[in-house]
Amino acid sequence: xxxxxxxxxxxxxxxxxxxxxxxxxxxxxxxxxxxxxxxxxxxxxxxxxxxxxxxxxxxxxxxxxxxx
Numbered sequence: 001x002x003x004x005x006x007x008x009x010x011x012x013x014x015x016x017x018x019x020x021x022x023x024x025x026x027x028x029x030x031x032x033x034x035x036x037x038x039x040x041x042x043x044x045x046x047x048x049x050x051x052x053x054x055x056x057x058x059x060x061x062x063x064x065x066x067x068x
Contacts, residue, residue: 005067017060034061 006014015021024030031037035055041048054061 010063010067013063014060017057
């Protein structure tokens with residue numbers, strides 16, 4: 001609940017769905033697990049970033065997007 005937009009219900013869903021937060025050493029690891037990182041298509045010098053990867057736990061991802 002320390003994050004902006006995360007109230008009691010959102011925090012409860014995140015904790016219930018993820019479980020032990022100690023599995024993730026850093027915040028980027030957690031975001032990658034939830035699919036909240038941009039996908040990238042790279043070839044040589046060319047880099048194209050696209051939308052989020054949509055992998056991981058879709059229920060937690062939906063709660064985080066709605067909270068934002």
